[in-house]
Amino acid sequence: MHAPWSAKVVVIGSFNIDHVWALPALPQVGQTLVGEYHTGPGGKGFNQATACARAGAATAFVCSLGTDAGSQIARELAHADGITLHVQASDAPTGTAGIYVDAAGCNTIVIGPGANASLSAGFISEHAAVLQGAAVMIAQLESPPAAVEAGFRLARDAGAVTVLNPAPADARLGAELLALSDVITPNETEFCAQLQRHQGLELAADGVAALDGAQLHRHCRDLLPAGSVIITLGAAGCFVSHPEAQRRGDAEAYYRVAASPAKAIDTTGAGDAFNGALVASMAQFPARAFARHVAFATAYAGRATEQRGAAAAMPRQAPPPD
Numbered sequence: 001m002h003a004p005w006s007a008k009v010v011v012i013g014s015f016n017i018d019h020v021w022a023l024p025a026l027p028q029v030g031q032t033l034v035g036e037y038h039t040g041p042g043g044k045g046f047n048q049a050t051a052c053a054r055a056g057a058a059t060a061f062v063c064s065l066g067t068d069a070g071s072q073i074a075r076e077l078a079h080a081d082g083i084t085l086h087v088q089a090s091d092a093p094t095g096t097a098g099i100y101v102d103a104a105g106c107n108t109i110v111i112g113p114g115a116n117a118s119l120s121a122g123f124i125s126e127h128a129a130v131l132q133g134a135a136v137m138i139a140q141l142e143s144p145p146a147a148v149e150a151g152f153r154l155a156r157d158a159g160a161v162t163v164l165n166p167a168p169a170d171a172r173l174g175a176e177l178l179a180l181s182d183v184i185t186p187n188e189t190e191f192c193a194q195l196q197r198h199q200g201l202e203l204a205a206d207g208v209a210a211l212d213g214a215q216l217h218r219h220c221r222d223l224l225p226a227g228s229v230i231i232t233l234g235a236a237g238c239f240v241s242h243p244e245a246q247r248r249g250d251a252e253a254y255y256r257v258a259a260s261p262a263k264a265i266d267t268t269g270a271g272d273a274f275n276g277a278l279v280a281s282m283a284q285f286p287a288r289a290f291a292r293h294v295a296f297a298t299a300y301a302g303r304a305t306e307q308r309g310a311a312a313a314m315p316r317q318a319p320p321p322d
Contacts, residue, residue: 008058008135008283010160011276012124012151013045014116014142015063016095017070018310020268026102035100041077042097042310043116044140044167047269050311051276052138053081055300056318057283060084060130062151063143064119070094071115077311086130088123090115095142105264105305111142111168119143121150131158135283138163138275141171152180161282165275169193183228185275191231195223209236217241217254230278230294232271232301235259240294249289257294260302269313273297273304281319288322296320 021035041050049061061083065071071087071094078085095114101107124147131137137155139148139162152162164181166173169190175198178184186194188208195201199222208216208231220229220241228248231239237259244253264270277300281293296319307313 008133009052009279010060010062010130010134010137010151010155011045011049011052012062012119012137012139012143012148013048014043014095014113014140015041015046015065015070015074016043016097016111016116017073018042018097018099018268020099020101020309022101022308024103026100026106026108038308040309040312041073042099042269043095044142044165044272046074047272047311047314048138048140048165048276048279049083050077050081051273051300051304051314052280053083054314054316055277055280057280058082060086060134062086062119062124062127062130064088064090064115064117064123066090066092066094066115068094070096086127088119090118092118099268101266101268105267107266107268109268113142116142117144119147121146123147124150125154128154131155131160134158134160135286136161136163136279138165138279140165140167141173142168145172145174145177149174149177149180152177156180163275163279163282165271166190166194167271173197178224179226181224181227183230184224185230185232185278187232187234187271191223191229195219198223209233213239213254213256220254228290232274234267234270238274238294238298240290242290247290249287250291255291257291257298260299262302262305264302264305266308266313267305269310270301270305272310273314274301276314277301284319285322293319
């Protein structure tokens with residue numbers, strides 16, 4: 001396993017045991033259906049850490065786990081992928097998620113946070129040494145915002161790039177944490193939720209992909225004036241927006257990237273695959289234009305949808321060399 005100071009990416013986030021039912025169609029209210037059941041590892045944080053490690057980056061994962069079978073599963077899986085774990089023990093059970101996946105690969109998810117809700121800012125501060133030599137820190141909103149904010153402050157002090165995946169959409173994202181984020185990676189629903197919360201602007205999620213590029217760029221600049229925004233748009237690819245003064249090596253301040261062709265059977269971990277691959281590429285090739293990181297992440301996410309599961313579906317594929 002990697003020593004803590006060799007980690008190029010530090011992930012703060014959640015670990016869940018996923019309980020998944022594959023069905024012809026998603027269940028309606030009052031309906032009882034028969035589906036194919038399987039279980040496996042998940043949680044946005046662990047999914048992203050797994051993708052990052054399998055994409056070739058030395059990875060540390062900071063989380064909270066219970067003292068139960070789920071915790072042991074997390075430890076064994078992290079060891080298998082060379083992920084360094086930093087675990088805050090909790091009296092609560094390890095997190096869980098219930099997932100329905102239809103024949104088209106679309107899903108609905110219910111999460112039981114369990115131990116994930118126990119992760120504290122104090123624990124993060126105690127593990128500041130994890131950031132020695134790290135290039136990127138990524139976090140999501142399935143962990144307490146105070147813990148993520150503490151991590152981002154430490155990352156900024158250490159010179160690491162901070163990447164926030166503001167998911168799920170209904171999680172609270174404060175102005176302080178947003179301001180500490182160098183890059184944010186919402187999907188269209190999460191983007192609209194944060195626009196409404198921070199700018200008072202109501203925008204329909206299903207209309208985001210069709211917006212004029214210049215207009216969408218303005219919305220991104222309003223939300224995160226000093227940072228980069230990547231809006232993931234599923235089959236419509238993604239939209240990238242930078243501040244004019246910080247294009248991260250790109251020729252344009254905003255642009256679209258098409259989705260990679262894929263025979264999708266399960267989209268459960270696609271966003272996490274994108275995020276993990278993105279930061280893995282950023283950490284391994286910091287001098288590359290940002291568009292190349294996004295292109296790799298897009299292709300990686302497409303491949304992840306061709307396998308069932310969340311963390312288990314992450315491909316073993318590193319960014320191409322220069």
